[in-house]
Amino acid sequence: MSGGLGRFFGIGVGPGPAGMIPLAAFSALQQADLILVPRAKHVDRSIAKQCLNGLGLPESKFKEIIYNMDPDRAEVEEHYRRLAEDIVRDLKDGRTVAYLTIGDSLTYSTYGYLVGALLRALPDLEHKTFPGITSYCALAAAFDWPLGQGKETTLILPCPDDMAVLRRQIETHDVVVLMKIGKRLNDVLGLLKHIGVIGNCVFASRLGLPGEVRSNNLVEFEPDDSIGYLSTILIRRDGKGLRRGAAILSDRVAELPVEEVSIGVP
Incomplete structure (x- = not known):
């Protein structure tokens, strides 16, 4: 800890499985005096912290930050403005502070609000x-499912409430990465069946975490809406983009147990 202004690190820890954090980010966590761990108010444990299982970071470094999943953007911005004020005090004490996010720090993440507020308060x-590794990259890797080949168009889309809007997006893009599905999951599956593309899709919820569900056979998939949280579906308009070898391998991968992977750093 120095006598001047501390440093700030924003770290994407990946989608769930321990060991998916980049080595440079892990090195930054080792340097941090304080690691801020966000936890949604409606869950018992921080998902971001679970992504660091087995990495040997001292518990004394961690501090939990509770947040509400508020759809009101003004409320979200105000929450992160207040959080930034707290972090500024630590930084002015010379502490190096790290803030965790699941997946990638700047892909549909509220981290953007936080770093913006910090830089307004401390421009220098x-x-x-x-x-960090996104959920959709991890899902694609789990099933050897190409996210884009040649000049295909790929759209990253937070799930719309209106299924007609989703249908138009699927029909005008080669690949759609569907995120933030929530309680719309069964409506989405119904649409995919109706337009005849469900056989080209793969699904995962809580990938690499307790309660994980993943499938490349969505034709017979009948989930409860409750698994829509932390879910991603990869949708391909034309099944010709899926290599036969990849489809066979994904059947085997889906049967493998999920194992925790740790990073050993000397």
């Missing part, structure tokens, strides 16, 4: 944002 703040 020494900081670094580390990218």
Whole structure:
């Protein structure tokens, strides 16, 4: 801890499985005096912290930050403005502060609000944002499912409430990465069946975390809406883009147990 202004790190810890954090980001966590761990008010444990299982970071470094999943953007911005004020006090005490996000720090993440508020308060703040592995990249890798080939168009889309809007997006893009599905999951599956593309899709919820569900056979998939939280569906308009070898391998991968992977750093 130095006598001057501390540094700030924003760190994407990946979608769930321990060990998916980049080595540079892990090195930054080792340097941090304080690691801020966000936890949604409606869950018992921080998902972001679970992504660091087995990495040997001292518990004394961690501090939990409780947040509400508020759809009101003004309320979200105000929450992160107040959080930034708290972090500024630690930084002015010379502490190096790291803030965790699941997936990637700047892909549909509220981290953007926080780093913006910090830089408005401290324009000369020494900081670094580390990218993380997104849920859709991990899902694609789990099933050897190409996210884009050649000149295909790929759309990353938070799930709309109106299924007619989703249908138009599927029909005008080669690949759609559907995120933030929530309670719309069964409506989405119904649409995919109706337009005849469900056989080209893969699904995962809580990938690499307790309660994980994943499938590349959505034709017979009948989930409860409750698993829509932390869910992603990869949708391909034309099944010709899926290699036969990849489809066979994904059947085997889906049967494998999920194992925790740890990073050993000397």
